[in-house]
Amino acid sequence: MAGMRSQAMHFQARAGQKLADEVLQGALRRAQPLFTAKRQKGMVSLAADGLDFGHLRAAAAAIRQAVLDDLDVWLELFEARAKARGAEVLWARDGAEVSQLVVDLARRHAVRTVTKSKSMLSEEAALNAALLAAGVRPVETDLGEYIVQLADEPPSHIIAPAVHKTIAQVDALFADAHGRPRQTRHSSDIPALAREAREILRPQFLAADMGISGANFLVAETGSAVLVTNEGNGRLVTTLPRLHVVITGIEKVVPTLEDVATLLRLLPRSATGQDISNYVSLLTGTKSADESDGPDQTVFILVDNGRAGLLGSEFEPMLRCIRCGACMNHCPVYFSLGGHAYGWVYPGPMGSVLTPLLTGLDQALDLPWASTGCNQCGEVCPVDIPLPALMRGLRERQQHQQLRPRGERWARRVWGWLALRPRLYRWLTRGLVRYLHWLADGQGRIRIFGLVPGWTAGRDLPVGPGRSFHELYAARKRD
Amino acid sequence: MRIALYVTCLVDLMRPAIGFASLRLLALTGAEVVVPPGQTCCGQPAWSEGDRPLAAALARQAVGQLLNYDVIVVPSGSCAEHIVHTYPQLLSDEAGWRDAAQQVAGRTRELASFLAEALPPGPLPGHFAGTVTYHDSCKGLRGLGIKQAPRDLLLRVNGLNLQEMADCEACCGFGGSFSVRFAEVSTRIVDRKCAAVAASACGAVVGGDLGCLLNIEGRLRRRGDETTRVLHLAEVLAGGSGD
Numbered sequence: 001m002a003g004m005r006s007q008a009m010h011f012q013a014r015a016g017q018k019l020a021d022e023v024l025q026g027a028l029r030r031a032q033p034l035f036t037a038k039r040q041k042g043m044v045s046l047a048a049d050g051l052d053f054g055h056l057r058a059a060a061a062a063i064r065q066a067v068l069d070d071l072d073v074w075l076e077l078f079e080a081r082a083k084a085r086g087a088e089v090l091w092a093r094d095g096a097e098v099s100q101l102v103v104d105l106a107r108r109h110a111v112r113t114v115t116k117s118k119s120m121l122s123e124e125a126a127l128n129a130a131l132l133a134a135g136v137r138p139v140e141t142d143l144g145e146y147i148v149q150l151a152d153e154p155p156s157h158i159i160a161p162a163v164h165k166t167i168a169q170v171d172a173l174f175a176d177a178h179g180r181p182r183q184t185r186h187s188s189d190i191p192a193l194a195r196e197a198r199e200i201l202r203p204q205f206l207a208a209d210m211g212i213s214g215a216n217f218l219v220a221e222t223g224s225a226v227l228v229t230n231e232g233n234g235r236l237v238t239t240l241p242r243l244h245v246v247i248t249g250i251e252k253v254v255p256t257l258e259d260v261a262t263l264l265r266l267l268p269r270s271a272t273g274q275d276i277s278n279y280v281s282l283l284t285g286t287k288s289a290d291e292s293d294g295p296d297q298t299v300f301i302l303v304d305n306g307r308a309g310l311l312g313s314e315f316e317p318m319l320r321c322i323r324c325g326a327c328m329n330h331c332p333v334y335f336s337l338g339g340h341a342y343g344w345v346y347p348g349p350m351g352s353v354l355t356p357l358l359t360g361l362d363q364a365l366d367l368p369w370a371s372t373g374c375n376q377c378g379e380v381c382p383v384d385i386p387l388p389a390l391m392r393g394l395r396e397r398q399q400h401q402q403l404r405p406r407g408e409r410w411a412r413r414v415w416g417w418l419a420l421r422p423r424l425y426r427w428l429t430r431g432l433v434r435y436l437h438w439l440a441d442g443q444g445r446i447r448i449f450g451l452v453p454g455w456t457a458g459r460d461l462p463v464g465p466g467r468s469f470h471e472l473y474a475a476r477k478r479d
Numbered sequence: 480m481r482i483a484l485y486v487t488c489l490v491d492l493m494r495p496a497i498g499f500a501s502l503r504l505l506a507l508t509g510a511e512v513v514v515p516p517g518q519t520c521c522g523q524p525a526w527s528e529g530d531r532p533l534a535a536a537l538a539r540q541a542v543g544q545l546l547n548y549d550v551i552v553v554p555s556g557s558c559a560e561h562i563v564h565t566y567p568q569l570l571s572d573e574a575g576w577r578d579a580a581q582q583v584a585g586r587t588r589e590l591a592s593f594l595a596e597a598l599p600p601g602p603l604p605g606h607f608a609g610t611v612t613y614h615d616s617c618k619g620l621r622g623l624g625i626k627q628a629p630r631d632l633l634l635r636v637n638g639l640n641l642q643e644m645a646d647c648e649a650c651c652g653f654g655g656s657f658s659v660r661f662a663e664v665s666t667r668i669v670d671r672k673c674a675a676v677a678a679s680a681c682g683a684v685v686g687g688d689l690g691c692l693l694n695i696e697g698r699l700r701r702r703g704d705e706t707t708r709v710l711h712l713a714e715v716l717a718g719g720s721g722d
Binding site for chain 2: 015422
């Protein structure tokens with residue numbers, strides 16, 4: 001699989017670096033309560049509209065599941081309807097094919113500059129690198145994406161790509177890129193920084209030959225792409241250049257506009273707490289003779305990149321995902337590390353499921369384990385994806401494929417063997433509790449525990465009285 | 480009515496007092512309370528590690544031990560959730576065990592939710608002079624919907640004052656083997672819980688799952704907090720320091 005190279009195998013090592021990065025930790029500490037408060041506000045407004053989250057998410061999950069049940073049918077309908085409106089529809093098996101198709105289009109249409117609205121699929125494909133190699137300059141126009149492009153980093157969050165950056169870091173990036181002195185900035189300066197980016201980006205919007213966007217949904221009945229944005233850059237990218245390329249995953253199709261309306265009640269509320277995003281664009285076909293705006297040509301690139309292989313499997317529910325980011329916004333692991341620790345395109349719980357499924361189980365061994373199983377993610381998911389259960393399922397696959405370290409397998413085997421032999425277990429645990437008690441200090445706590453050093457690296461281990469419950473209970477019954 | 484107490488492996492090894500406190504509380508219901516012999520572990524660690532055969536073997540062992548009781552009470556939301564939700568699914572393909580697993584699952588209750596229904600009204604035996612805060616454990620709260628029952632019970636303890644801390648529903652970072660596999664991340668998460676406990680200025684943090692409690696107590700002590708008590712709900716309700 002070509003495309004963005006996964007660093008997911010280095011999760012453990014990266015986790016340590018991220019925990020030690022005080023600047024990052026500060027940014028994450030500030031961001032999390034904002035994210036959760038926003039969704040909370042969205043849920044309050046949902047209730048104020050007389051809508052029940054549980055019912056609505058059951059409806060949304062059903063819409064997404066119905067699509068997956070007959071994905072080929074809906075994709076063929078979408079293709080026919082999009083073509084009828086003058087669009088071209090291309091199919092890409094993987095990230096490398098996406099890049100090839102876009103580079104070919106750029107050559108065919110003599111494209112020198114590309115403006116991009118947010119597209120996670122283009123991250124999967126590592127498209128920017130491919131465009132640069134072909135002599136085409138890609139300009140990210142989503143403010144967060146613009147920031148991470150200047151920093152030469154991948155996004156760290158699917159809806160807030162630069163959430164890991166502080167204002168001071170952004171000012172330094174802007175100062176260097178825009179050729180001005182650095183300044184001391186405060187949160188009240190954010191509008192000024194946004195204005196600065198806007199002034200730089202405006203001529204790029206006007207000069208671009210090709211605009212690339214993702215799509216939040218593809219509508220089968222109309223052949224349209226639905227774009228949910230807040231900054232207005234999406235409209236400039238999709239309507240100003242003569243060529244508009246939509247790159248999105250094959251699972252993003254939904255049957256009708258009615259279905260989009262249902263999903264839109266949940267998507268912005270789950271993501272940013274808004275009742276509706278600042279812009280919802282419905283992009284259908286090319287500019288017709290009597291229209292003044294819009295591209296001369298629209299190309300859809302519909303990408304598989306491992307998705308079709310999940311159909312019919314226990315992991316199919318993952319394809320219901322509508323990329324709201326609520327799971328990571330409520331994840332204690334994500335907010336301890338930030339998105340870059342996860343090593344590929346998608347972070348947080350949805351990334352911990354999707355990355356091994358799309359890039360290979362053996363390419364992301366840690367990710368299915370990077371969860372406390374708290375299910376804060378599953379509880380907020382607007383399409384009811386059982387994320388902890390899917391992570392557990394991936395662990396089971398790792399066991400089947402013998403991808404776990406031998407020591408870990410043996411430890412569990414020995415423990416299991418004993419736990420299935422209660423008399424022997426009881427006899428050995430008598431020794432264990434005495435040993436623990438002997439190790440403990442005067443306050444009944446172990447400071448350094450050689451058997452499980454990970455526990456006592458950051459915590460004491462409070463231990464019992466040196467007798468197990470069952471031992472004490474048996475003694476009491478004898479008395 | 481015969482009630483079985485399923486002690487859990489952590490309570491057995493790390494804090495037997497919770498088991499004895501549970502027995503004293505269950506006795507107040509007037510029912511016969513039994514500790515079925517042969518208990519080891521419900522198998523949840525094997526299940527969450529993806530070892531289905533071992534999880535199934537441990538489930539069969541527990542189902543066999545627990546089948547002949549009217550109610551099975553577990554002083555842990557996490558273990559109770561595993562028996563209630565996973566056992567039927569885990570043994571659904573085994574003709575000899577399917578019905579038994581469903582019966583045991585249907586009769587299994589987490590301690591707080593059972594006590595809230597089964598105890599006669601009135602004050603509870605515990606005495607607690609001071610303010611406590613309650614930590615909702617993930618599997619109890621999000622898995623079994625346990626929220627109000629432990630709070631209602633705490634308010635029936637003489638002298639006890641309950642005050643909520645910030646983010647009481649947030650995970651403490653324990654997560655079973657997660658706490659060892661990703662020890663540093665786990666420590667960072669429990670730090671947030673410890674900060675919330677400290678900010679609440681309560682004399683004790685109370686919870687229904689010993690895993691969370693060992694994690695929170697271990698981190699509080701390492702941070703230098705020698706005074707905030709970390710107690711299982713059963714210990715507070717039953718009073719005394721246990722046995």
